Amino acid sequence: MNPRNTSDLIEAYLKKILEERSMIEIRRTEMADLFNCVPSQINYVINTRFTIQRGYAVESKRGGGGYIRIEKVQVSNRHQFLTQVNQLFEGELDERDGHAIIHRLFDEELLTKREGNLLLTVLSKSVLGASKDEQKVRAAILHGILERLSYEEKE
CATH class of the missing domain: 1.10.1200.150 (Transcriptional repressor of class III stress genes, C-terminal domain)
Structure with missing residues (x-):
């Protein structure tokens, strides 16, 4: 896949990190600043491209210390x-x-x-x-x- 837009770039960035680690925690605002976009675009990417159907478990906590935790689901059986x-x-x-x-x-x-x-x-x-x-x-x-x-x- 050749990233074409901001959503593709965000997805590629997160997947690259997940290749090195089994789980990551991100903050919406920090990611939005990194990609010069609004936090809702980060939510869009997470909600559409990191779903259980695609093999990811996502946990989200809102608020001042909020985070999004993304984990690649491992198949054992x-x-x-x-x-x-x-x-x-x-x-x-x-x-x-x-x-x-x-x-x-x-x-x-x-x-x-x-x-x-x-x-x-x-x-x-x-x-x-x-x-x-x-x-x-x-x-x-x-x-x-x-x-x-x-x-x-x-x-």
Whole structure:
């Protein structure tokens, strides 16, 4: 990924730190000063790019001594991981979250690059958008994929 905007730069900066450490604590205002942006942009990046679907646990404390703690979730048991991912959503799933889950499955080496790209296409709005139940269909497809991957892990 070649960072193009401030949000991309913030994301890349935080991910670089997380490569070296398993957990980081940041302060919104300090990050905003560093990137010459408003603190709400830091919140936007954290809320959209550091989600559990993407493999991050985020804890936030507001106030004078407030912080945001970001931790990369480590997968110790693939079957348990797949079960937990399957429980992240119920009957509907938007495209952004569906794609985040596929990327996480790829990162955990449960999908090849080719399989991941095919699934990104299948779950895309351009394919499923013709259906009035797009989010329900996407959720059903992804639940089926996760169950199948979980079944294969047991063997």
